[in-house]
Amino acid sequence: MDLQKTISKPKKSVKAGPADGELKVVGKSVLRIDGWEKIKGAAKYTDDLEFGPALLYAALVESPHAHAKIKAIDTSKAEKVHGVVKVVTGRNFTQKFGLYMNDRYVFATDTVRFVGEQVAAVVATDPKTAMRAAALVKVEYAELPAVMDPVKALEKDSPLVHPDLKDYTHVPWFFPKPGTNIAHWRKIRKGDLAKGFKDADLVLEDTYTVPRYAHCAIEPHSAVGLYDASGRLTMWTSSQSPFTQRHVFAETLKAFGLSHKDVRVISTYIGGGFGGKAGVTMEIIAAALAIAVPGRPVKLLWNRAQEFYNTYQRLGVTAKIKMGATKTGKITALDFKLHWDSGAYVEYGANVVNAAGLSASGPYKVDNLSVDSMCTYTNLPPCGAYRGFGYSEFLFGLESHITRMAVQLGLDPVEFRKKNAIKEGDTLPYGAHMNPNGIREAIGRVEKEIKWGVKEKSKDPKKAIGKALVCFWKSPAMPPNASSSAFLKFNEDGSVNILVSGMEIGQGLLTVMAQIAGEVLALPVTKIRVETPDTDRNPYEWQTVGSHVTWGCGNAVKRAALEARERIFDLVQRVHCLDKSTLYLQDECVKCRTKPDFALPFKDFVINGIQAEDHTFKGGPIMGSGVFMPEFASAISDPETGQGGHPNVHYTTGSAGIILEVDRESGKMKIKKVALAVDCGKAINPDLVRGQIVGGLMQGFATVLYEDMRYSEKGKLLNANFSDYKIPTAMDMPDVVVPIIIEVAQPDGPYGARGVGEHTMIPCAPLIANAVADALGVRIKSMPVTKEKVALAVKNGGK
Amino acid sequence: MKMHRINFSLNGEKVALDVEPSDVLLDVLRGRLGIKSPKVGCDRGDCGTCTVLLNGKTIRSCLALAVEADGTEIVTLEGAGSRKWTQKLQKKFHEKNSFQCGFCAPGVILSATELLEKNAKPTTHDIKEAIAGNLCRCTGYEPIVAAIEETAKGK
The missing domain is CATH 3.30.365.10 (Aldehyde oxidase/xanthine dehydrogenase, molybdopterin binding domain)
Structure with a gap:
């Protein structure tokens, strides 16, 4: 029977059926489908999985030096300990690996480059034995001069962290400078900078610094590997990136006969990521150890200290900004130099530098623009992805600077931002064009929410109230394919x-x-x-x-x-x-x-x-x-100007505002109200978007008010625990948080949606710095903006 | 090393176990008894993700020795589901998205259970103080505090 012939054709007037565009599930705050699992304690994380009595445990031998040659490793004593199955060093695994640049080692081979770097591992039948035996591995080092500062690392006589940089393979959009500590230099040159400064009525130049930060997911990294008798490698990892991990494992360990089909990565729920569990860090060690002890599962579990010093950290940056604007508040030129402290290995971190460089103009139309975003090796722990991916860091300086420009020109900082805010179709720093966005609506909504323009007084005469409004944008940083x-x-x-x-x-x-x-x-x-x-x-x-x-x-x-x-x-x-x-x-x-x-x-x-x-x-x-796949994206551009290509798929934009109370004497700050409006295109689940806003703001405020990684002169992290690196508790909540959802559809997004996860933390640092300046007239140019800094600045008359 | 026999009640069931004097309660719960809701977060009492109830009071099981459990009643989230406040809290936590990754949730819910069992009419400050020892990096705490507040008010 030919079915086609008997199909009843539609009549002209069709009444039944849902109306077009009426959404039934999308746009509704339905309850989470993983909810009961998580709040009943049933959700399983990697360390919760059972592997039976054959499970082995690994402990590491770590470098005590920031930079040293490894002269000799003696594992003989450790090997004799009862219960030790294997001791592994860089001699067993000489392969390098990396996400965007192959500069990282499974174990340090002949050189250690940061305090805490893995030099050897002991695999034993229980964790205590593994740790006891690891302490018996003797490593003889010859110390080398080390470099800790990204600006000093550029000096001619600086020690080189990677003398063999010229031999490293990397993605085609990185431009390392062999013979220096520059692992990547993203340049943007757009318009005529000299003319832009000439046209300006005010040119302001200053430097802002941002230290390193830790993600502090409450679940530490953990990985279990099993290399079975058939030659297949199964990895259970706490990871944001199971397929990228599979690829890196297969590529790095292919000498052992592995192909991608032989490598299996199983990712359970993870107890927070924030970028820290993206890419590959400690998991490669677990994969190598599994290969070293075939037939038995081996577990590597990071302790809290290792979580701080041997996963990715957020990059530190020294940001030099020179900006010009006219009396009427038009930005005429921006010269932005970003010196990133990227750590000993930049296989992931160099792409943070790249992403920040591409977007360092912020969500503003800047016709005459020069950006130098420099990824610099230092002898500190490796840096990589952290929620915000470089944008929080450059926005601290940029948004601080913009408010100062407006104030010095006698203009309203919010009007100044509105005047320069980017529009759909505007040319981006690299030449492509801006997507539809609701940044103006976001500014307007936030402005209303914090009653911008209305000066408020604290009931307590010892305290002053300051307000601030800043803008933000961010694009996904990803390979074009x-x-x-x-x-x-x-x-x-x-x-x-x-x-x-x-x-x-x-x-x-x-x-x-x-x-x-x-x-x-x-x-x-x-x-x-x-x-x-x-x-x-x-x-x-x-x-x-x-x-x-x-x-x-x-x-x-x-x-x-x-x-x-x-x-x-x-x-x-x-x-x-x-x-x-x-x-x-x-x-x-x-x-x-x-x-x-x-x-x-x-x-x-x-x-x-x-x-x-x-x-x-x-x-x-x-x-x-x-x-x-975003088939319109391309990462290839002119290395000297950054022009050409379409490296960023779209930007999510928004605005945030704050009402901050500051104690004039102690500098103590209290957030009375914070509002954040983000244009997520379409909120598939509005309550979940609001959750991102409230949680992201707290993580952002943590970086500006409380947290700060402190290193000794010898490069040792001094506060690798929650007693000394304080993250906020429930006592630190802002009084009022107002999440605002803006929906200007992303044409290629599902139901118009675009991303929102990172954006909610990136405006926090300049919000605080600008509100402190508004309240007390003091300008803090280094993060974190602690009460001590504020009190001292007030005492020193704003100096 | 000399082993110690300990007897205690775990989630309402009797447990008898030989432990070393240095064995940590959290490790024994997780490694030998298969109780996985208390997590390892910092191993030094800072983060609260290992919270369990010992005789009705919250403790950091990473700071307690297993021998200290001898003769006590221990309840973890696996066994707390029959407690009136725990059930109500869980329902409200679900409704209000008072968790994201879920890793801290067992500890937070037990701390909130302890609070409401002692003080059914807590102030917002009481709530914040009760959970101040449970670190959460995802939610910003606001939906957690709101859920506990609404649970107490019977909303």
């Missing part, structure tokens, strides 16, 4: 399982993916299960970083759901002879606009097919797959 994919499959009862490799890191990814698929398939999220990935089973995702998975992975899920829907429509058309174009999904059924009484429940056919008149069955399991 970073892609996402999704599988979707129906179950007998009409429920659905979605397989993705975007990671649930607290942000609510699983729920948001379920909402996107639920919208397409007319299913409530309670009928959809999405779980954390296993690279053997789940399809590819580059990494869960850069606030890009709602957008990228969301697009892939939407496509998978659309494909599944198409298969449903095809099948129903084929068997029930209804024109596809008249079919729609509603209440877990297939319905037809021209036949109001037709309703075929999913559960009746999504696995076992539809029975035709001749009693045969048609169809079979309904599935869908979806892939997304």
